[in-house]
Amino acid sequence: MPRDSTVLALQRAFYSTALWLAQPLLRLRLARRARLEPGYAEAVEERFGDYGARPARVAGPGELLWVHAVSLGETRAAGVLLEAVRRTLPGVRILLTHGTATGRAQGRSLLQPGDQQAWLPWDTPAAVRRFFDHFQPRMGILMETEVWPNLVHEAAARGIPLALANARLNARSYARAQALGRLARAAYGGLRAVWAQTEADAERLRRLGAPVEGVFGNLKFDAAPDPGLLQRGALWRARWGRPVVMLASSREGEEAAFLKHFRRLAGEKWSSDAPENEVTPLLVPRHPQRFDAVEALAEGLGLKVQRRSHWGEAGPPRASDHAGIVCVGDSLGEMPLYYAWADVALLGGSFEPLGGQNLIEAAASGCPLILGPHTFNFAEAAEEAIAAGAALRVADMAEGVAAGLSLLQQADRRAAMSERARAFAQQHRGAAERTAEAVGRLWETAVARAPRRGDR
Missing domain, CATH: 3.40.50.11720 (3-Deoxy-D-manno-octulosonic-acid transferase, N-terminal domain)
Known part of the structure; x- marks a missing residue:
């Protein structure tokens, strides 16, 4: 001793x-x-x-x-x-x-x-x-x-x-x-x-x-999303009129991979003049000090960037040409708004060996979620969300983007995932x-x- x-x-x-x-x-x-x-x-x-x-x-x-x-x-x-x-x-x-x-x-x-x-x-x-x-x-x-x-x-x-x-x-x-x-x-x-x-x-x-x-x-299951933010996100979705695929709480390296595969896989759906075919990528970086870097990354690829900080409560302005637009969520405390606006979200931190960010807020907001291979920070919650039908697991970013675009064509499946996500969050309070x-x-x-x- x-x-x-x-x-x-x-x-x-x-x-x-x-x-x-x-x-x-x-x-x-x-x-x-x-x-x-x-x-x-x-x-x-x-x-x-x-x-x-x-x-x-x-x-x-x-x-x-x-x-x-x-x-x-x-x-x-x-x-x-x-x-x-x-x-x-x-x-x-x-x-x-x-x-x-x-x-x-x-x-x-x-x-x-x-x-x-x-x-x-x-x-x-x-x-x-x-x-x-x-x-x-x-x-x-x-x-x-x-x-x-x-x-x-x-x-x-x-x-x-x-x-x-x-x-x-x-x-x-x-x-x-x-x-x-x-x-x-x-x-x-x-x-x-x-x-x-x-x-x-x-x-x-x-x-x-x-x-x-x-x-x-987990205490985070008891954190109910702000109803006002959820309502505003739903209004933004209706006003924008195009499907949105979000990379939520992204970490360094993930945005570049997301945009690379999005450009390759979305193809005409991103550049088409037909509104029903256009898909908007939404990037929401995890850390605020990276907002400018993510904008610069997208602009360096020749893309048009719209930032949340330039909008009011009414949301992103209508544009006659949505082709090639990337939206960047550069605000804090508004994740329920982004989840309500998006049709489907990929979970940041899970496509690099970082353990994944909090998936509970997405579930409580009713957003269909796609998880990468690395979710060790929330291992049990991730497996339970998958078992409940609230989330999907993919092997890498390419498969994640492909799964997100595929879900856009499956309205009934997205609706079912949304309901299962809310039920999953409620059951763990x-x-x-x-x-x-x-x-x-x-x-x-x-x-x-x-x-x-x-x-x-």
Whole structure:
């Protein structure tokens, strides 16, 4: 046992030193990102544990429920959870932390009076200590995958319970965690509770020593698409009058492959003057810093580009000649609109070995979906969607584009897939209430164990 403790201490020291030495590189990276996304220039010193310029604390020590949602997807899941938690713990004050600019921007809409928002610091011991010294949360909830060794170690040392909610761990991430040995096991084992999405996630987490207390499902199934966006997308579809095939939440490399095969396979359907034959490709990049690059890619191929940011609520303008037009969805928070506008969608991130983006929003919006070969981020949901008849699996982008164009000629099949997709999404709801109840129990335990105000 002493030897194990010594090895763990050495591993943590090596890890912490490596992160400390990498801080200048992190600052350079943030500066580069800020040129494309100004949100990365906001409150940079918070990333290094300096919160001194923030307003005076509006909540007393031990009164904050801290929720960490690193990026946009986790923040949306956190929003679903917080809605249920506020019913379970009326009046609770929230500290919401993030790691990306899109997550932070989305998180602002979740705040209520008395809540706070900040960047989670880089996982060095000094920065983590300053974070806990400043905010003094009563307990913390980490969303999905955000387990950091120094963060968990410091919380445990302070008696602050940390839970991992909506937890997922795919086979690749599990292998990487195993490679970290005792450092990873200490981090996962230092959590107070883990609530997994699936039994497969739970099993991998248990192998790393995580205290899995339940398999509650995926919170993202409880996020209902904005009805206003769905209605607007349906109006756009009727106004546009041409079928639309979308590449949804696309990643680098996928747009070029999509356009290559679309041009080859759509052929006359894309260039024909007959409105009933024209097909419009719609590209919606996953990351906003790539909007300009995707436009440049299409224009470099000699295509005419129309961008969402140039339209009002009425949608894309009517054009006398739709031949060769590519539409680019360069907005955030409007995926239900794009899914409602499209006749069929290909799931981004699944045509490169990236694990696929969230397919749940497409299903809830009733959009027929085509999945590439790489969906390990949502492996169980992908297989269940295919089994339910809500999605199709293809081998590569060429087959995906061909399947999308084929579905345009099968109105009855598309309608059936749309209904099955909505039913699939509806059947998997309920994770939010289950997780909120578990949060409430852990919160009450933390309250009972906390020292009384006069004893501090």
